[in-house]
Structures are given as C-alpha cells and as structure tokens.
Amino acid sequence: MKLTLLLLLLFLVTPFAEGDTADNSIPISPWLRRGRTPAPRRQGCWFRPWICCERQRRPLERRLCCSNRCIDVGSNADNCGLCGIRCPFRWRCCNGLCVDIMWNPAHCGSCDNRCSLGSRCLFGLCGYAEPVSTTPPLLHFPSPACPPPPVHPGATA
Structure with a gap:
C-alpha cells in the first residue's frame, strides 16, 4: 500500500519537475520578457475619464464616469442627471430628470x-x-385657391 502511494507520488511529481527545467532553458526575447510581467492595466474610467466622452452613440447622450463605468446619465434610473441620483420606484429617467x-x-x-x-x-x-365625444368632429373643407369667375347675366356659354 505504501509502495503504491510512493510510486504514484513519484509519477505525479516527475512531469512537473521536467517541465520547469524545460521552460527555463528556452531563451526569451527581451520584447516578450517585458510583456510577460507588466503592472496590471487599470480598468474602467476613473483613471481615464475622457473615454466616456469618446463613446457617445446618440446625439443627446451624456455619459459620465460613475462607479468606474461609463453611464448615460440622461436615461439611467440609478444615475439620473448626475452620478448617484436614483429615481423612485416606477419612475424613469427622461433627459436627465426623474419623471x-x-x-x-x-x-x-x-x-x-x-x-x-x-x-x-x-x-x-x-x-x-x-368619455367618448358624442359630437362629430368639425370638417373643414379647403377654400379654393382662386375664386370662381363672376357670372354675367345674358352671357352665353
């Protein structure tokens, strides 16, 4: 029993040990080495607030950086008009106002x-x-562009 556990452990450890030596022996270009361990790129708009202005899709859209995300404050009920202004239940944000x-x-x-x-x-x-209106709508007929010519008595057509 102990022998089988020892052999199993030996087989599991051997490939990992060989993989480490093989990875360390391959030369890496300086360009790849720089790209391998960079500082993590900062996500979101807190550090780059101008990206919210670049992504406006509609002409009247007004985007601001709220909670590190670009939000359209003209139509978002959780950020209506400005960041953090929340509309009451069943209300909507229309053009930056809760209605x-x-x-x-x-x-x-x-x-x-x-x-x-x-x-x-x-x-x-x-x-x-x-209530439905009981009176019929008033119909307006267009007036003629030119008045009809006058009729003279005794004139024959």
Whole structure:
C-alpha cells in the first residue's frame, strides 16, 4: 500500500519537475520578457475619464464616469442627471430628470410620448377612461385657391 502511494507520488511529481527545467532553458526575447510581467492595466474610467466622452452613440447622450463605468446619465434610473441620483420606484429617467411616466402628460408611458392637448395621462396611457365625444368632429373643407369667375347675366356659354 505504501509502495503504491510512493510510486504514484513519484509519477505525479516527475512531469512537473521536467517541465520547469524545460521552460527555463528556452531563451526569451527581451520584447516578450517585458510583456510577460507588466503592472496590471487599470480598468474602467476613473483613471481615464475622457473615454466616456469618446463613446457617445446618440446625439443627446451624456455619459459620465460613475462607479468606474461609463453611464448615460440622461436615461439611467440609478444615475439620473448626475452620478448617484436614483429615481423612485416606477419612475424613469427622461433627459436627465426623474419623471413618473404613469401620470406625466409630457412623458406618458415612455420618455417624450406627449398626450394630445386636452387629453390626460392615466396609468401610462393617453386619454385612458375618458368619455367618448358624442359630437362629430368639425370638417373643414379647403377654400379654393382662386375664386370662381363672376357670372354675367345674358352671357352665353
């Protein structure tokens, strides 16, 4: 039993010992040696805040470095307008302001979805549960561009 454990241990240790000597005998170029043990590259935007400005995809997008990540503060509910400003539950960040999209007629159901004049925003829907108008809409016929020529009495056509 002890002999088999000793032989098993010997077989396990032998390949690792040979691998170390083989790796140390291969010459490495100075260029590879410099790239092998560099200081770890700093990740994120804390040390390079300008990278947030380079990656703007939309014209009105405003990105800031928040918690070492580039965040669009115009639409992120956890960083609305500035880093760390969190919108309340069920509210959304629209253009950097926290708005309640369930009741706001300028942002009804989603950002920048405006209800028509006189229509209310209820539960995120424009005109929800409003009475239907019983009067027909007024029809406006376009006026002719030129008035018709006058008709003279006694003129024959």
